[in-house]
Amino acid sequence: MKSNNGMIGKSIPRIGAIERLLGKPLFSADMELDHPLVLKVLPSDRHHARILDIDTAEAARVEGVVEIFTAEDIPRNHLTGIINKDRPLLAKNKVRSKGDAVALVAALNIHAAETAAKKIHVVYEDLPSVHDPEEALKNHASKVHEKGNLLFTRKIKKGNPEKAFEACAVVVEKTYRTSFLEHTYLEPDAGAGYLDPDGNLVIIASTQNPHYDHSELVSLLGVAPEKVRIVQAATGGGFGSKLDLNVQGFIGLALYHLKRPVMCTFTREETYRMTAKRHPLKMVFKTGADENGHLMAMTAKMICDTGAYGSYGLAVASRAPVHATGPYEIDHVDVECRCVYTNNPFAGAMRGFGVPQAAFAHESQMDLLAEALGMDPLEIRRVNALKAGHKTATGQLLNGSVGIDQCLEAVKPHYENALKTWLHGETDFAKQRGVGLGAMWYGIGNTGVQNPSTAHIEMDGEGRITLYTGCADIGQGSTTVLSQIAAAVLGISPDMLCMVVGDTAFTSNAGATSASRQTYISGNAVKNAAEKLADVLLTEGVDLLKRPKTDLMLENGFVVYKKDPDHRMPFSKIAARAAKRGIPLRWQGYFDPETVPLDPETGEGVPYATYAFACHVALVTVDVLTGEVTVHKIIAAHDVGRAIHPASVEGQIRGGAAMGVGFALMEEYDPSTTRSLKDYHIPTAMDMPEIIPIIIESSEPTGPFGAKGVGEPALIPTAPAVINGITNAVSARIYHLPANLERVLEASIQSGKFTMKEVA
Amino acid sequence: MKKLIQMTINDTDCEIAVRPNQTLADVLRQELGLTGTKKGCEVGECGTCTVILNGKPVNSCLVLAVQADGCSILTIEGMQTDEGLHPIQEAFIDKGAIQCGFCTSGMILSAKSLLDQNPHPDDKEVRTAISGNLCRCTGYQKIVEAIKGVNE
Numbered sequence: 001m002k003s004n005n006g007m008i009g010k011s012i013p014r015i016g017a018i019e020r021l022l023g024k025p026l027f028s029a030d031m032e033l034d035h036p037l038v039l040k041v042l043p044s045d046r047h048h049a050r051i052l053d054i055d056t057a058e059a060a061r062v063e064g065v066v067e068i069f070t071a072e073d074i075p076r077n078h079l080t081g082i083i084n085k086d087r088p089l090l091a092k093n094k095v096r097s098k099g100d101a102v103a104l105v106a107a108l109n110i111h112a113a114e115t116a117a118k119k120i121h122v123v124y125e126d127l128p129s130v131h132d133p134e135e136a137l138k139n140h141a142s143k144v145h146e147k148g149n150l151l152f153t154r155k156i157k158k159g160n161p162e163k164a165f166e167a168c169a170v171v172v173e174k175t176y177r178t179s180f181l182e183h184t185y186l187e188p189d190a191g192a193g194y195l196d197p198d199g200n201l202v203i204i205a206s207t208q209n210p211h212y213d214h215s216e217l218v219s220l221l222g223v224a225p226e227k228v229r230i231v232q233a234a235t236g237g238g239f240g241s242k243l244d245l246n247v248q249g250f251i252g253l254a255l256y257h258l259k260r261p262v263m264c265t266f267t268r269e270e271t272y273r274m275t276a277k278r279h280p281l282k283m284v285f286k287t288g289a290d291e292n293g294h295l296m297a298m299t300a301k302m303i304c305d306t307g308a309y310g311s312y313g314l315a316v317a318s319r320a321p322v323h324a325t326g327p328y329e330i331d332h333v334d335v336e337c338r339c340v341y342t343n344n345p346f347a348g349a350m351r352g353f354g355v356p357q358a359a360f361a362h363e364s365q366m367d368l369l370a371e372a373l374g375m376d377p378l379e380i381r382r383v384n385a386l387k388a389g390h391k392t393a394t395g396q397l398l399n400g401s402v403g404i405d406q407c408l409e410a411v412k413p414h415y416e417n418a419l420k421t422w423l424h425g426e427t428d429f430a431k432q433r434g435v436g437l438g439a440m441w442y443g444i445g446n447t448g449v450q451n452p453s454t455a456h457i458e459m460d461g462e463g464r465i466t467l468y469t470g471c472a473d474i475g476q477g478s479t480t481v482l483s484q485i486a487a488a489v490l491g492i493s494p495d496m497l498c499m500v501v502g503d504t505a506f507t508s509n510a511g512a513t514s515a516s517r518q519t520y521i522s523g524n525a526v527k528n529a530a531e532k533l534a535d536v537l538l539t540e541g542v543d544l545l546k547r548p549k550t551d552l553m554l555e556n557g558f559v560v561y562k563k564d565p566d567h568r569m570p571f572s573k574i575a576a577r578a579a580k581r582g583i584p585l586r587w588q589g590y591f592d593p594e595t596v597p598l599d600p601e602t603g604e605g606v607p608y609a610t611y612a613f614a615c616h617v618a619l620v621t622v623d624v625l626t627g628e629v630t631v632h633k634i635i636a637a638h639d640v641g642r643a644i645h646p647a648s649v650e651g652q653i654r655g656g657a658a659m660g661v662g663f664a665l666m667e668e669y670d671p672s673t674t675r676s677l678k679d680y681h682i683p684t685a686m687d688m689p690e691i692i693p694i695i696i697e698s699s700e701p702t703g704p705f706g707a708k709g710v711g712e713p714a715l716i717p718t719a720p721a722v723i724n725g726i727t728n729a730v731s732a733r734i735y736h737l738p739a740n741l742e743r744v745l746e747a748s749i750q751s752g753k754f755t756m757k758e759v760a
Numbered sequence: 761m762k763k764l765i766q767m768t769i770n771d772t773d774c775e776i777a778v779r780p781n782q783t784l785a786d787v788l789r790q791e792l793g794l795t796g797t798k799k800g801c802e803v804g805e806c807g808t809c810t811v812i813l814n815g816k817p818v819n820s821c822l823v824l825a826v827q828a829d830g831c832s833i834l835t836i837e838g839m840q841t842d843e844g845l846h847p848i849q850e851a852f853i854d855k856g857a858i859q860c861g862f863c864t865s866g867m868i869l870s871a872k873s874l875l876d877q878n879p880h881p882d883d884k885e886v887r888t889a890i891s892g893n894l895c896r897c898t899g900y901q902k903i904v905e906a907i908k909g910v911n912e
Contacts, residue, residue, distance in 0.1 A: 016854075016861070017853055019861075020838075020864050021845065021864060022796070022849070023795070023836030025861060027862065029795075030795035032793070125907055183896075185860070186896055187798070187862040188799075188800065188801075203902070234860075236862030237862065237897055239896070268803070474772075475807065475860025476897075579847065581774060599812015624783060651856060654898060654902070655897045657899055658898075660885065660897070677805035678803075682894060684894060684900075686887050686905060687902070
């Protein structure tokens, strides 16, 4: 490892922050193009139907309409999807859910496009539709896709849980359910496109993965890769949904045929109707422990509804069971998760890929076991917490950074203080206070599959350094973090780096901004590239400074002799000399975490190279007469390996906790009624309490400067902590998220807390 | 049929012909190129299009441009002074209150409107003032701290 010149662990000004304060960054809908056509999608209004005819004649006559596209206009492969290709850009022969794109209008203005879309006459023949994943698996169920409704099954087996249950002092079996959720990033999906002077298709879009978009456009259009360029615009959040091809394909199709500038901007309603949701899961968990609270065995049957298309369903259905044990060592495990097609809106990636759902179940189970054994909820977690040397349910030996115990230790004083004092504080007669815990673990990167990142670094003849990365910064701050990592290796200030980000014409594939992977994986790729350049600079320095390499270091743009810092050589001179001698100063960095694919029958393998850990404590107040829950405070301890930019880590933790509060208490997408933000509530400033982040740094040996990740972990423990807090307050448990007013009130009534006696 | 309206936008007088059904948000963005004003829902539920109209914060997606005839409007582009960033903008930087930035323009204008009326708001007053400005990234805390800290 090269010198860390104080750049690691420092909250430097975030790249792009000042521009954002001034309203300057160009998000996709802000692009100024020369008289762009606007695109409007006609979505299906049927759950499941054969398309008998699409009559566009009347629509085409609307003044201002330029062209109307259907599936027949797609030059090559009409199916899209990052893991399995099953989602048509435009429906061919049949629709599988309301919201499937059927036709695309290109017009001179939005009014013409909207009017025309309404005048496209689609003749459907309705087919029986299925909306419950368990129903969808029955023999008589209508087939959503020809191949059948079961998309994927993941099994994790270790030991013999049925036998182990017999020896348990306590066994708890419960069923948990979660709902469809909508990401609700503030920027609705949007993109713009134009032809460059060479006739190449340039698509500027709000995206989490420009290089995937590129491959998909090449596949749809059947053009040479160099004919398509994807540029990530400023992106207003994504949380997983902007991993799918939401507008990019429509822009590419129109651009390909019409060869003139186009824009496609979804309304909020379109974003709700036509983009992915979080998978609802039904989970039957059975967990057993001995009299000391040691977890002996667990089984889980999970079923997740991926709606009409796979999107990231396989990843969700793999991740949820892998994480079903929670951050605990359990010797006997049998988990099965099935991912099922229905005619519901398609579900895809959403911050945590099924782990937030699984954590709701495993953390509820932990509290139920603690209650049955008369144990403290924190204590039962500490007894079972994973440690280095333990084996996970997939048989992976943990030997790197395992900071769950440190997280539990860190929240302990807050937790104990809340139980001792806050819990017994005076409240309104109808208010009951509760304190809850939620813990989690989260594998960094994709599950048991290759997911490399690449980066390039280049020094020009005058010593200026440019870092090229395909890593999409969607607001989390990855560009800043990657600049810090490169700067630390090269001994320079990050502002001396020119950053080229998320542009397929100049950057190479860094993989998706998902799976909390960019700091760890792209961070390592950047570090690898920077180290190659650093090595060349030092080697050249030996020749110029006549000192051994081990006595040289990089500092402030110079190769410096450690023992006499005045004896030094600027990068610019080395660069000039290298240029003259034909030594390349452009290097590629590469990193792919070491994983082993999971066995299809037993799940044995190494799904991730490293894991993040966390524990939240939630202090909640429940109004037992109305069901209203107020979150008073959240203490959030996160083992991130190393916080490269602590303020951004804390920003992720606070934002994640907010999304977790929404998941716990209010968020539920109903395909038939949710159209706007008035139907789908996310936490406002009035709903959010103080969040106290605690950063734990259990350094990861394979991480860049020890870093792991935090983006998704931030959200995962919140809902379980809030639910366990509500249980603590009203002495009744909620098994179906969200814990909305009705469910909390019902719990209050069931437990006898709802009583008018207290009113008197 | 277009109607000629006059507005003072960011201290600059402007005269522009607008369609009667055009919203202020669309006129600012499309006709005047002031794209710092965002459109997150177009029905007054997200707050990203907040501008200050005659001293009061409004969702510019709910105001017809013709209703703004004769009015004075402040958008994010008018917040920076000759001396540099506005103190609210400085506070957002200092506190790390920005992530994706899509809500930031509206947040800052709601904050300005609050602080113009109430220079020393408490936590609840700040949260109430920005309760119509949704943010999905930050959890609000740093935004609240930034606004509270501007005049402290």
